[in-house]
Amino acid sequence: MARPNQARLDLGALRHxxxxxRKLAPNSKVLAVVKANGYGHGAVIIxxxxxxxxxxxxxxxxxxxxxxxxxxxxxxxxxxxxxxxAEELGTAAQLGFWITIDNEWQLRWxxxxxxxxxxxxxxxxxxxxxxxxxxxxxxxxxxxxxxxTDNALDDLVIYTHFASADDLQSSQTKEQLELFDALCKPLxxxxxxxxxxxxxxxxxxxxxxxxxxxxxxxxxxxxxxxPNATALQPVMTLTSAVISLRDVxxxxxxxxxASWIARRPSRIATVTIGYGDGYPRLAANxxxxxxxxxxxxxxxxxxxxxxxxxVTDLPDVHVGDEVVLWGRGLPMAEIARHAGTIGYExxxxxxARTPRVVIIA
Ligand SMILES: *Cc1c(COP(=O)(O)O)cnc(C)c1O
Numbered sequence: 001m002a003r004p005n006q007a008r009l010d011l012g013a014l015r016h017x018x019x020x021x022r023k024l025a026p027n028s029k030v031l032a033v034v035k036a037n038g039y040g041h042g043a044v045i046i047x048x049x050x051x052x053x054x055x056x057x058x059x060x061x062x063x064x065x066x067x068x069x070x071x072x073x074x075x076x077x078x079x080x081x082x083x084x085x086a087e088e089l090g091t092a093a094q095l096g097f098w099i100t101i102d103n104e105w106q107l108r109w110x111x112x113x114x115x116x117x118x119x120x121x122x123x124x125x126x127x128x129x130x131x132x133x134x135x136x137x138x139x140x141x142x143x144x145x146x147x148x149t150d151n152a153l154d155d156l157v158i159y160t161h162f163a164s165a166d167d168l169q170s171s172q173t174k175e176q177l178e179l180f181d182a183l184c185k186p187l188x189x190x191x192x193x194x195x196x197x198x199x200x201x202x203x204x205x206x207x208x209x210x211x212x213x214x215x216x217x218x219x220x221x222x223x224x225x226x227p228n229a230t231a232l233q234p235v236m237t238l239t240s241a242v243i244s245l246r247d248v249x250x251x252x253x254x255x256x257x258a259s260w261i262a263r264r265p266s267r268i269a270t271v272t273i274g275y276g277d278g279y280p281r282l283a284a285n286x287x288x289x290x291x292x293x294x295x296x297x298x299x300x301x302x303x304x305x306x307x308x309x310x311v312t313d314l315p316d317v318h319v320g321d322e323v324v325l326w327g328r329g330l331p332m333a334e335i336a337r338h339a340g341t342i343g344y345e346x347x348x349x350x351x352a353r354t355p356r357v358v359i360i361a
Contacts, residue, residue, distance in 0.1 A: 004241040005240045005354050007236050007354050007355065007357070008238075008359045009236060009358045010235055010236075010237070010328075010360040013218050013360070014046065014050070014218070017216045017217070017235070018030065018053050020215070020228075021199055021210065021212045024200065024203075024228055025194070028206045028207060030210055031057070031192070031209050031211045031212075032212065033058045033211055034046050034213075035058065035080065036064075037064075039347045040348040040349065041347065044067070045358065047075070051073055054075070055209075056098065060080050061081065062079055062083060062084075062091060065077045069095050076097075076098055077096075077098065078100065078122060079099050080100055081102070082099050082100035082103075082106045086113060089110060089115060090113070092119055093115040093117045093118070093151075094116055094117070098119065098120040099121055099122070100121075100124050101123050101124065102134060103134065107146070119152060120153045121146055121156055121157070122156075123139070123146060123157070124160065129161050129162065129176075131161070132161070136183045139184075143156070143187045143189070156189040157208070157209060159211075160180050160192075160193050162197065162198050165205070166197040166201075166222050168224065173202055173205070177204060191209070193205045194206055194210045195211055195214075196216075199212050200222060216235075217234070217236065218232045218233045218235045218236075220333065221342075234326075236326075236332075238273075238326050240323045241321060241322055242269045242317060242323060244319065245270070245311075245317065246270075248267075248268050250262050250264050250265055254268055254300035256301045260308075265312075266310055268310060269309045269321075271289070271323045273305075273307060273325060274304045275302055275303070275304055276305055278349055280302065280336075280339035280346060281301070282302075282339045284338050286298060287335060287339065289309055289324065290323065291314060292316070296309045296314055297309065298310075326346070
């Protein structure tokens with residue numbers, strides 16, 4: 001058999017998750033975020049599904065947006081970090097990209113550009129994350145200047161980004177919302193604040209546009225379980241197979257650095273997936289995997305191309321048996337926790353080496 005690894009994609013789940021977003025924010029337009037190669041799922045595959053269902057798409061850079069246009073995606077695409085140099089403005093205007101304005105130089109480039117068409121602008125305000133966006137005290141000035149330049153279309157969107165919306169115990173989201181409301185009050189425009197966490201857990205944050213990314217791929221970004229997240233269905237299921245089996249006596253170690261030692265006579269299955277295939281190297285001993293639908297756990301360090309799994313308690317494991325690393329039946333968040341990371345990183349780091357295979361179209 002060929003090397004069996006697949007990142008299986010359930011596009012029905014993707015469409016379903018978008019409908020979950022719509023239901024939770026019935027009065028908002030949906031900007032579906034497909035940056036970083038569609039969170040590692042494959043930007044073109046994902047955008048083809050979402051462009052008819054969302055009101056617009058969003059990516060991080062003009063290169064990502066051009067990739068989608070080249071693939072025939074005709075939906076509006078917002079550049080979440082705007083342009084990185086003045087020359088990109090002409091391409092943005094030509095290809096119908098929407099741009100973020102989040103600092104003085106981006107605004108000056110826009111004011112001074114000669115463009116074939118005016119562009120649709122999203123003005124980003126920093127209400128507390130302190131990563132990107134103009135200071136609240138300058139919102140009025142930027143707003144006036146965007147209204148004044150012929151290079152910006154008149155229907156401005158003002159937006160901000162949450163730092164802690166995944167944490168319902170944090171007071172920061174409320175504080176950001178209050179500041180956002182106050183500074184937008186005198187500035188007639190469409191408004192946007194919610195990422196997936198905002199959309200799922202902060203109904204006051206939905207405004208005119210919601211900007212879900214992660215939730216569309218079927219996993220909850222929220223720290224704690226939440227009823228609004230239970231309907232989400234994972235889009236990606238990462239699978240591999242058992243390629244070798246052996247019995248290891250008690251006291252023997254398994255894998256690099258001998259980090260796992262058999263406490264009893266053990267049966268070890270070797271699975272042909274490793275950190276070179278997108279499985280996190282920091283996944284610890286005891287991280288769960290599914291073999292034939294049953295849970296077993298990692299025994300020993302993750303290698304580049306393989307992992308080793310303690311299957312002593314599984315009755316019937318054979319070479320060739322299917323292994324699920326995350327996805328349907330095994331929540332990605334659980335694997336992320338064992339690896340000291342978040343699901344966002346697991347999917348976005350999926351390398352080209354692991355084929356994306358659409359199993360449900
Ligand atoms: C990435 C991003 C989003 C989507 O965030 P999720 O947590 O994936 O929903 C929304 N807005 C901005 C500005 C982003 O950069």
